[in-house]
Amino acid sequence: MSIIGNNIPRLESQDKVTGRAKYTADYARPGMLHARLVTSPLAHARIKRIDASAASLAPGVQAVITGESCAHLYGQLLEDRPLLAIGKVRHYGEALAVVVANSEAEAFAAANLVTVELEPLPVVNTIRDALQPGAPLLHEQQALYAHYIPGVRPEPGTNVAHRAQVRKGDLASAWQQSDVTIDCRVQLPQADHAAMETRVALVEISPSGQVTVQAASQGPFFLQKIISHVFGLEMSQVVVKTGLVGGAFGGKATATAELLAYLASKAVGGKLVKLAYTREQDIITAPGHIGMEAEIKLGATREGKLLAADLLYLTTCGAYTDSSPTMAQAIAASCTGPYNVPNVSCDSLLVYTNHPYTTAFRGFGHEVMTFAIERAMDKLAVALQLDPLELRLRNAIRPGDISPSYEHLNASLVGDLPTCLQKMRSLIGWQSGQVVPTADGKLRAKSVACFWKTSSSPVNAISGVILTMNKDGSINLNSGVVEIGQATKTVLAQILAEKLKLPINRIHVVMPVDTEVSPEHWKTVASKSTYMAGRALLRAAETLIGELRNVASQALRVPPEELDVAGGKVYAVADPTVNIDFADIAHGYKYDNGNSIGGQLMARGSFIMPRLTPLDPETGKGRSGPAWTVGCQAVEVEYDPQNFTYQVLQAATVVDLGKALNPQNARAVLTGGMCMGLGLATREELTFDPEGIVQNAQLRTYKLMRFGEHPQYLVEFVETPQLDAPFGQRGIAEHGILAIPAAVAGALSVAAGVDFDQLPILPETIWQAKTGGEA
């Protein structure tokens, strides 16, 4: 029986559902100290004075650190963010000081005693404000910032942090040939990852100088590198350990609490210090989701064939860039959505504002790009008087087409979007009509939207796997992938079990990651863990099979090439009764006279991203990921025209995932993505007052989808294998979120007869649009 394609339950589920699984914040040790942040009450201000004298004298306090005492700048790409504000604060909630004390309560009480004198500066509260000539500058010294990784192109003297662009084809003549053109402006607010586990880290520095970091992170190896870089340490001095992570969604792929916990530990002679962000700090001090304004112009023939796209994406990273420049890049690389558009001009700008800063978020920019494009496609369908699904079908990207970054696509690279759309047609009952009145005066409305996404990893991102055999013939699988709830480690066990034809319970997956003993996996991000670690694993498995055959060959006196493995045995292909159990060779084979050969069997496999090229700054030419995952999503809403309320009844995804290695898990991951997409569409946003103060930095008021509010979720697969991926599976971990907001907006737009081009869409939004605000 094949293990690939089976619904193997997640290996760590039992520990999680019984509450026995341990997360980073659960870790404690006698003598451990606690750190507490002091954060900025203003969004933009000059720091006149931070007085920590009372806090320093408070009971139990061991140290108070401010920006004065640590001049380090941090950036995943551009080093523009002080670990603690220096000179000025650039967003509400920015970390100003860290108090280290014997207990959490003492650290908290002392943090209340730190007084801060701030002189308010004019606040840049929107993307448009940021781009006004003469706008206040967030970063006066932008030109002087160092680049940890080159490629960010800040524009000194402005609030532009980065610019990426695509120039493809001949836009001028394409406009002339277009029978129909449409314009679309969309606006999306910043939002929060809202993972159950807030950011947390524990750091200690041994007397010999070894730095040990316990981190809730998607990138323990990234942390090892960045901590050694920022603080001038040897990488071998830094060890990062990551166990289970309680939700991440991209927000734990950068360094936050770890850096401050290091400073805190250093300030108290290297003692173990825990820094756990409060929920409020997790929302405003740690980075969240980018905001966007976009202007989309599309041109098409009368028959609905897209000819031209002129695209302006303005995203904001808030006060600091972190990984957002790569998102601006990713938006450019995928700027047309999954449609074949021969003539494209795209400008993707990343802009500073005095808002909490941003980092990767499930979708990595594709979720905002998709909203803009799909709203524009809906408008184009209206302008053409064409069925919106049909319009998408006519333009769906196909093998033979060329991507915005000039990539020549084939079936392995781009999958089969047309089939996804056809399947969706029946899955969501498209034939019954886009808007259908109900008996009780409501309207049921459907809308469909398409997505595509590839990764935007560094061109040289790596992954490794080490396999070691236990005496009984079972196998330890050690990979640097972090378990963040996505079940990659379960799928890796499936891949190995399949490859060795071994029952999956004979494979032990090492769940925690420890940079000291685990092989590196670049970061557990970008929906690329199964692909990268899976490839490394297949290589390791090949090597291990070779080792098993070599030793078995001597034991069985059969040439290695005549041997194969199955069921925990090595056997002769010509006569399976000639076989030997793994247990008899895993730690060496002993002849009858006691002589032994072999030793412990183990194997390694290593992988590096193949043939990736950064996008050309002028044309956008390049290759950012190994293959695309395409699909489409639809929702059905029930809208009440009397009171402008609505309910989402169904949310559906049809995705070409190449091959479902674990269908149940694939459905779960896609469903989780849809749920997040519904949250963004229907309620989630950071709200700001005119001074840039976040109004809803609490889960009382920052609302998430709850049980009882979920629609029926539908998932179907198309399987066009990605030929270089393990058993053909494409990345899907982020994709469930991508087109759901656009589908919700589309459905409500046709239901209410008003276009909704911003999120979230609340009943009040609809009321405002329908009545102009008349009670």
Place this chain on the structure above:
Amino acid sequence: MIPLDFAYYRPDSIAEAVELWSQLAAAGKQPLYYSGGSELVTLARINQLVTQAVIDLKGIPECRRLEQQADQLLIGSAVNITQLVESNCFPLLSASAGRIADHTSRGSITLGGNLCGSFYYREAALALLVAESQVVIAGQQGLRTEPLLQVFDQRMQLLPGEFLVQVQTDRRMTELPYRAAKKTRQDYVGYPLVSVAMLRDGGRLRLAVSGLLAYPFRSAAVEQALNAIDLSSEQRIEQATAALPGPILGDAESSAGYRQFVWRGLLSEALTWLGEE
């Protein structure tokens, strides 16, 4: 995490609680009565509550009672919302208090805490206001029993050192036709933009409201307008809105204009329901 150090007291009797309060207050401890503790925890952790002593009322038998007596329903202030809802001793109260906070929180939030706490929605008050419940209040002078309508002006008007012991409701009121409705920004769980509790008594509508203004209220003028049977529904809604005792709230949850729209929608439904009698 609560940064405060505070002393915890759990008196067994009303007298002991009152005495403790006055001793602690005299010693400058800023004592607080509490029972569920949800507000204590959630506000102290964001520096919005300071105290050096808390007095837990859950040990006082009178505060824990939940009893249907011959002519009245008796609810102790330390009875939590889940107990109230599940007992369904007063269906309107179950309906209008049953969407306070979320399921987990309702297991700790108590009737007294919701009525006397600092969050101004106080949705548990609505059913009690329309039912014209009596409240038993303990203080230095012993117990006093007062109509809730007199003691509740935007919030419970308690003297320093007083606490709510019980709420008494006429059984007849708990059996009247009722309706509750709550509209939020979007979510099932959330603060009300408008929450109303209504009883229909001999053709008259009684109504109390939370969310619409910066405090919960029951207004004679609003009810008079709604019960003006010689007027059209539109006129009654118009006059009820004009008779509101304060400006409609506009805040991060919703604009004042949208709140008014929601309010008018609820009144329209209420009048339809009233007309069904």
